């Protein structure tokens with residue numbers, strides 16, 4: 001039974017405050033989890049409650065969310081059985097009482113939701129992935145590794161936010177990670193030889209002042225080859241332009257690369273040409289979050305060839321996912337626990353997408369912590385794909401290292417692939 005819950009204000013990987021929550025049970029077990037934070041957030045995401053007190057952390061403190069955990073959620077959940085995840089999550093949703101978790105904060109609610117799952121898993125004597133996913137949780141996800149950072153994640157030369165390598169031809173998770181890390185290092189050598197900076201952005205990818213978005217793709221293909229892999233067969237490319245972040249007044253403003261303003265159809269044409277030219281197999285948020293027509297056009301043009309992933313468009317919310325399934329706006333989903341705010345609602349979002357035959361990508365946020373909850377969660381949900389940064393920065397590597405552990409623990413039972 002839950003005896004006590006407390007929260008701590010900690011820092012995320014960008015040095016901004018976030019919450020860590022401890023759920024204490026009467027059997028002496030404590031489940032702990034921390035909450036990540038996005039930069040290119042979708043406008044329909046659940047609310048991340050921040051203090052707005054300019055005297056602390058530039059207004060980004062989370063003491064209000066912390067107090068909501070300690071003073072409102074903790075007494076309401078005292079005595080609950082931590083294995084009743086769905087009832088506990090529903091109790092917090094009811095306690096909040098708003099459509100978007102604006103009163104208690106999705107950061108407060110998710111911290112508790114995740115820590116409850118951890119406490120329950122420990123009580124049952126199971127690793128988190130087995131507790132949440134059952135005996136069938138043996139499938140490791142293919143990593144999408146973000147090796148070039150642009151957009152809101154780095155002051156680089158790229159309008160597009162994420163250029164990822166995707167080791168689809170690897171035989172296991174451990175080998176996929178090796179393919180990715182070797183390519184990451186090859187890319188560093190290539191960038192340095194061309195006189196580009198090799199400092200990294202928020203998700204651990206390089207952030208060079210390249211001259212165009214095209215050049216980014218060319219550099220990645222060059223790195224894949226230099227590392228000894230076959231582009232498209234061993235390692236493909238996945239993109240997240242995060243187009244909401246450069247969409248203004250109905251135009252896609254490709255200002256960093258000097259390509260000028262584009263409309264939705266012209267963006268689709270750019271991606272079509274790229275898919276023919278580069279080994280791209282997945283494009284996330286190629287259009288802005290409110291540009292449903294753009295997404296539909298993109299899916300009609302490219303959906304039979306590649307994965308069209310909705311992130312800001314869907315915000316891990318069954319309401320938007322159901323609409324996108326009905327309107328054929330995409331054919332895959334990006335899943336972020338903190339976009340919706342509870343473990344139970346996230347699982348419901350995944351189930352809806354799975355029933356529609358969609359691809360599923362479990363994702364980190366650009367502001368992360370050392371918590372590897374999402375790695376276990378990805379295996380529990382049946383693998384597929386995981387997006388959790390490049391091959392450096394420990395808040396990213398914590399997730400990859402946890403997946404290595406899980407793969408070894410599963411031994412011969414482990415499965416890998418999209």
Ligand code: PGA
Nearest residue numbers: 038039040041242365366
């Ligand atoms: P965010 O970026 O965490 O800054 O929102 C990740 C993404 O857009 O996929």
Ligand code: ZN
Nearest residue numbers: 240242285311
């Ligand atoms: Zn995204």
